[in-house]
Amino acid sequence: xxxxxxxxxxxxxxxVVNILSASLYSTLKNMGLDTDVFLVGNLFICILTxxxxxxxxxxxxxxxxxxxxxxxxxxxxxxxxxxxxxxxAYAQWKGNAMNTPALLSSMFTYLAYTYLEVKGxxxxxxxx
Numbered sequence: 001x002x003x004x005x006x007x008x009x010x011x012x013x014x015x016v017v018n019i020l021s022a023s024l025y026s027t028l029k030n031m032g033l034d035t036d037v038f039l040v041g042n043l044f045i046c047i048l049t050x051x052x053x054x055x056x057x058x059x060x061x062x063x064x065x066x067x068x069x070x071x072x073x074x075x076x077x078x079x080x081x082x083x084x085x086x087x088x089a090y091a092q093w094k095g096n097a098m099n100t101p102a103l104l105s106s107m108f109t110y111l112a113y114t115y116l117e118v119k120g121x122x123x124x125x126x127x128x
Contacts, residue, residue: 006120007053013116014046017109034099037090041106044086049113052079056121083110 021028021035021042028035052075059071091098 003057003124006124007050009116009120010046010049010053010113013112014042017042031101032099033101033105035102037099037102038105041086041102042109045083045106045110045113048079048082049117052076053117053120056117057124060121060125079114 018039021039025035028038055071055075055078059068059075062068062071087103090103
C-alpha cells in the first residue's frame, strides 16, 4: 500500500463529517450542538492527525530503534497535548457557555482519526 492509499480513509472521514455537519447544520443546532465549534474542532483534529501520521511515517523509515520510538512517542504526545491545550483554551474562553456536546463530538472524532491513522500506518508496515 502506498502513502496516498493509507491517507485516503482519513481524508474521506474528514469530508464525510464536514458534509454531514453542513447538511444537518440546523438539526444539530436544535439538538444543542454548536456546529461551528464542531467543524473547527474537526479541522484541527484532522490537521493534527495528518502531522502525526507524517511523523510516524518518517519514524517507520528510521534505521534506528531510537529514531522510530522518538517519532512514535513524539507524534502521540504532540497530538494529545495540543488537543488538550485547545480544549482547555476553549473552556477558559467560553467559561459556562462552553458547548459540551460539540466537545464530546470532537473527542469522538479524535478517537476515530486515531483509529484511522493507526490502521493506515499498519497497512504501510504490512506492505514491507
